Amino acid sequence: SIVYLDGAYMPMEEAKISPMDRGFLFGDGIYEVVPSYDGKMVGFGPHIDRMIEGMGFIDIKLDWSHDQWKDVCDQLIEKNGGGNLGIYLHVSRGADSKRFHAYPDNVAPTVFAFAFEIPPATVADKTKIKGYKVNTQQDLRWDRCNIKSTALLGNVMHFQVGHAAGMNETLLFNANDELTEASACNAYIVKDGVVATPPLDHQCLPGITRKILLSILAKDGSIKVEERIVTKEEVLNADEVWITSSSKEIAPVIEVDGKPVGNGEVGDVWLAAQTLYSAQKY
Numbered sequence: 001s002i003v004y005l006d007g008a009y010m011p012m013e014e015a016k017i018s019p020m021d022r023g024f025l026f027g028d029g030i031y032e033v034v035p036s037y038d039g040k041m042v043g044f045g046p047h048i049d050r051m052i053e054g055m056g057f058i059d060i061k062l063d064w065s066h067d068q069w070k071d072v073c074d075q076l077i078e079k080n081g082g083g084n085l086g087i088y089l090h091v092s093r094g095a096d097s098k099r100f101h102a103y104p105d106n107v108a109p110t111v112f113a114f115a116f117e118i119p120p121a122t123v124a125d126k127t128k129i130k131g132y133k134v135n136t137q138q139d140l141r142w143d144r145c146n147i148k149s150t151a152l153l154g155n156v157m158h159f160q161v162g163h164a165a166g167m168n169e170t171l172l173f174n175a176n177d178e179l180t181e182a183s184a185c186n187a188y189i190v191k192d193g194v195v196a197t198p199p200l201d202h203q204c205l206p207g208i209t210r211k212i213l214l215s216i217l218a219k220d221g222s223i224k225v226e227e228r229i230v231t232k233e234e235v236l237n238a239d240e241v242w243i244t245s246s247s248k249e250i251a252p253v254i255e256v257d258g259k260p261v262g263n264g265e266v267g268d269v270w271l272a273a274q275t276l277y278s279a280q281k282y
């Protein structure tokens, strides 16, 4: 594939960075994944806003406009043949001459981007979707999960525990047994037709799929949504459980910790929500 690195496009094999890059040494960077279907990106503006906000949180100074990011995304889509792509955007603090924890002065950020294949856009059809199986774990990450940091070891370790157990994802709960999110997705329950998802705070990423979905549902008005604390008890007794991310849209979960969610089948509220999302996501 063709990638972007610090101003140039090149085959992936030719992209090289310094081992002194702080992204490599410290996970000192911010990233994004923007989905694109047949050349059309979903949520481009909010994705870039979140990345700019993230760079602000950690004082990485890179004054790129939305148009500059758009050009890189468009070029990667074109150079990689379109189709269904996730565009990965990454800004690390850059390579210093020494390893010292404090933010260095006068180091240029490293900007890297590549495109990878993602599943086709979700079809809102119960017969065409495979339900996800997840397990549950105590959320052992840090207290700044709202920052989309490239330091993902906590997420990776949680995901791996689920993966090794044959799960597609893992639902995470804080020390009070309140749902935070999944290791790479936001999480939701449905009970008696009402959707509930944890409020945005330091315990979860402000997902762009979540943002777009909640705004579509609010505008439509036919499905009630609550942003509130969701307990583990509620998750285990929910009629439906969903997870969302840029590469999955709204994914229905049919099994939690080996037990069926509701009747163990993909739910009607999922169908209604994914139908609205599919029609209005752009």
Ligand code: PDD
Binding pocket: 033, 155, 181, 182, 183, 184, 185, 186, 204, 205, 206, 207, 208, 209, 210, 244, 245, 246, 247
């Ligand atoms: N993951 N929460 C976490 C911890 C995530 O890593 C992600 C995204 C989400 C969903 O956010 P969004 O809807 O903006 O994709 C929630 C990306 C896709 C990844 O790391 O590959």
